[in-house]
Amino acid sequence: MGWLGFFRRRRLLRQPIPIHWYPWIDAYRPDVLALPSHLREEVLRRAFVMVAEKHWEGCGGMQVTEEHQVAIALQAGRVAACFPDEYFPEVLSILVYADAYVARTQQPIGGGLYIQQETPRSGEAWYRGPVIIAWNELASELRRSWPPRNVVIHEFAHLLDMRQGGQADGMPGLPSRELQSRWAETMPASWRELQHKCESGEPDVLDCYAATSLAEFFAVASELYFESPHTLRDTWPIVFENLNAFYRAHPSSLP
Ligand SMILES: [Zn+2]
Structure with a gap:
């Protein structure tokens, strides 16, 4: 991080969590409100910095609002909370689709040949690339209590795993x-x-x-x-x- 980024981060860390975030915290990561205060503060700080510093982009016509950003960043912040100064610096962009999207992949079948495959995805994480999240998948996972799934936690866990040589x-x-x-x-x-x-x-x-x-x-x-x-x-x-x-x-x- 350059000097400019360092001072910007320091300024961010001194700002209070916006009051209008609290209904979103209650809706999308309510367990954070019940955490011991120091841990709660860590989660919210990580989310606050990630909302401000990451490049957020809607894909396929999705309009990414601050509410979407907060909901996603809270999940990542929960994962990061107990690692010192963890803001996932390798993630520059978070791309958000409205729904599950189709990823095109190439599978080698030998002899230098590949077949193209189209697979529906609700999220992806790329080593030193973007994180991709399907908003409706996350929202429906957070609405139901069972089975307990969370696409954002899943993808950020892969990112931590990939740090050992680029492969999870x-x-x-x-x-x-x-x-x-x-x-x-x-x-x-x-x-x-x-x-x-x-x-x-x-x-x-x-x-x-x-x-x-x-x-x-x-x-x-x-x-x-x-x-x-x-x-x-x-x-x-x-x-x-x-x-x-x-x-x-x-x-x-x-x-
Ligand atoms: Zn996975």
């Missing part, structure tokens, strides 16, 4: 060797356990999309960690412990 592999930068080895031992085992459950049709709190790769396992488990921490702790206690050691977003003993 389900193992973000962890603060200690001890946690690294516990993670390497227990997360793949939990992921395989979920794969078995999905293959045998056994329902689980983790969506079977999490079984597709270790990176998706980490991103989907992160959604549950923030959206329904008790559920994750009670059903996947080791996964909860690992995520809590990484995000540190919940007190060690949940009420």
Whole structure:
């Protein structure tokens, strides 16, 4: 960050959270209002800076309002809150579609040939590229309490994961060797356990999309960690412990 950015950030951090934000906080991330005051302040500060500093762009005719920005930034702020000075500097732009959009991808099929595929998406995160969010997907996830999903948390979890070499592999930068080895031992085992459950049709709190790769396992488990921490702790206690050691977003003993 240059000097200009540094002074702008410092000025932002001194400003009060706008009063008209509070109904939106209540609508889109009400748990923040119940957090201990220092943690609440961290979430709101992260959201405030991200709303001001990111380039927000509506796609496919979407008009992005301040309310949309606040709703999205609050989710990202919740993920970032316990990492010092975390504002996702690698994300310059946040693109917002009204609804799920179609992404065109190329799949190699050998011999230098590719097939074009069109897949509907509700969000995407690109290494040093934009984050893309479908607004209606997020809004409907936030309106219902079950299943607990959150596309913004999912994509920002991928971003943290991608910082280790640009590829998401389900193992973000962890603060200690001890946690690294516990993670390497227990997360793949939990992921395989979920794969078995999905293959045998056994329902689980983790969506079977999490079984597709270790990176998706980490991103989907992160959604549950923030959206329904008790559920994750009670059903996947080791996964909860690992995520809590990484995000540190919940007190060690949940009420
Ligand atoms: Zn994903």
